[in-house]
Amino acid sequence: MIGYVEGTSPLHRAHPYTTLAAAAALLMGAFAMTRPLEVWLLVAAALGYAAVGGVLRASARTAVLLSLPIWVVLFVLHGLLGAEPRVLAGPVALSAPGLARALVLGGRVTAIVVGFLTALAATSPHRLVEAMTADGAPFGRAFLLASTLTVLPRMRERAAQILEAQQCRGLRLGGSPFARLRALAPLALPLVLGALAEVDEQVLALDARGAASGARRTALDPPDDSAAQRVLRWTLLALVLAAYGWKFWRMRG
């Protein structure tokens, strides 16, 4: 589960900025936590956030899948190959500080992944664009974030078509590294040049629809915001700053 999931949870109904602020707080807070206990409290907070969003099971499962390779590597890199002293875990001698570091780094990644999967699941791109428009954000920002996601499937399709067409013309995908490198141009060039040739039409279409009018765009369906949510967003920021303050103060002392 990666991407928006329809729902009616408090996170879904909240203003998109609030939902994203909570995820951002998890991301930034994760790097302020340096001890295993702190990091895993943050993981618990991330799971709580996912529960509020109504996607606890799905996001936990996906987060485990996404972070599993990282956990394995962390275990090998820090647990097995880490510094002294070692602890015995059955037949294997693991590095104690390495394990601690692996727990911190792994917990960090897990908290971030859970947080953002939840944010993605609870934030409809459409509502986010409306929120940005209602906020008076310049057209370009919303355009780049939302519109790129919409053009991606077509570009992927075209890349697949070019792959097929060139193979029909005799292009071989295998062979020596040099041969494979040479095959890059006949596959990438049509994609790039085709996309560049469409630019004029796309600009004209947008221009004709007033995208460059400079007027403040009317939000057609702006999400509701409230004073409480605004206070919550500022509080989250303050918490993150406090966490960093705590971290640096501890580092000094």
Add this chain to the structure above:
Amino acid sequence: MTLRDLVLVRLGVALNLVIGQIVAALLLPVYLDSVGTILVAALVGPRAAIMAGLVSQVLNAVISGNFSWLPFAVVQVVIALYAAAAARLGLFRRLATAVPAGIGMGFVAASCSAPISYFLFGGVTAGGVTAVTTVLRALGVPLGVAVASASYSTDLLDKAIACALVCVVLRTLPRTLAARFPALAR
């Protein structure tokens, strides 16, 4: 930014996100996920290229669920600025100058990403760099050196190929299409 610049940035971002499909089909050990950023730097300029890099990083994270990549956004900014400077110096006009420029870019990019990878993630992000790091570490190389070596070796190759590809694109642009990009004339 003009509407035209926005559409070109969008093209650069889409290219960054899609080129991996082609690279994977060819089983090349690179990502080329900055080729769109470099192209936008050459066609438009540094500001647009920075936007392309940042948006690519955000969307990459959104699509793959790999959100630990967001701190590497600063590397995208560095790549964008380097590419714009290289384009201004005309280094993308010939392969003989584009490839060395790419190697230089790889060096600069790795110098930025290795510390981020080491200090924030202990050398473990997702992807091929981590695999190289692990192998080196298993051979007894200290972690910092392993992370740095992995970053440099993959980035040098990746950026050299990316700059070479952009050079070929620019040389293949039909004259009427090229004339629409004033940045190329400089």
Add this chain to the structure above:
Amino acid sequence: MTAPLITLAGASFSYPGAARPALTDVSLDVAPGDVLAVTGPAGAGTSTLLLVATGFAPRVVGGTLTGGRDIAARRCGVVFARPWTQLTGLCSTVRDEVAFGPASLGLPRAAVFAAAARALDQLRIAHLADRDPAQLSGGELQRVVVAAALALGPDVLALDDPAAELDPEAADALYDALPGLGAAGTAVLLATPDLQRAARVATRAVAMAEGRIAAQGRPADVLDGTDVALLARAAGCPPPYPVDITALLRRIAPQSSRGGRGTSDAPPAGSGPDTGVTAP
């Protein structure tokens, strides 16, 4: 006689970096309600004429314009052949996509939705309002694009080969909507190689060759490359040759040309090639 919306007087235009001018010495008037068909082989400058007449060239595409151009139209819309490249990518429903234009101008919400509803009705696609544009067929999507252009209330709507990627039914539906736009006072500029359909809807026609206007006037005079016109000419009809079936029937058998577009019962007796029609 209303003042023209667009006047070109000896206008010439070159794209940046091009070896030859795309338009040379073009003079043209476009009046409200005109449905002007612009035809010509590839490279003749039909698309360029549309862009220059509506003011998008050189402002958006660059290039140099010389000669006289006066655009009295407040706003011009443009529609291209490929529906997909004309979507904003920001809108998850057809209604929002059509409303994008008025919303971009900062109009109040009620006015935005009213304009969108009007445009959807004009193209008879109100039933698609809640659909996702990404899920539509090419024909439906192209009508959404035209509606999106109309939502801004343009005085002039330029369509560059709008049915190129549509199946015949969808193309017919699109062309059938054009006379209604003309009747409502919008001037329609239609660049198209589809002479048959253009002949059905156009009130005026321009034929271009190598960047110059080769002929302009009534469709019957200019669009003489249609199958029907060729047939009529071969059959010995005097010029001007009828350009579509209805006009042909009206010429050779006035009493049987009532009702139905392009359909006819068995031709009445005595309407063969050599009855009452003399070769020029």
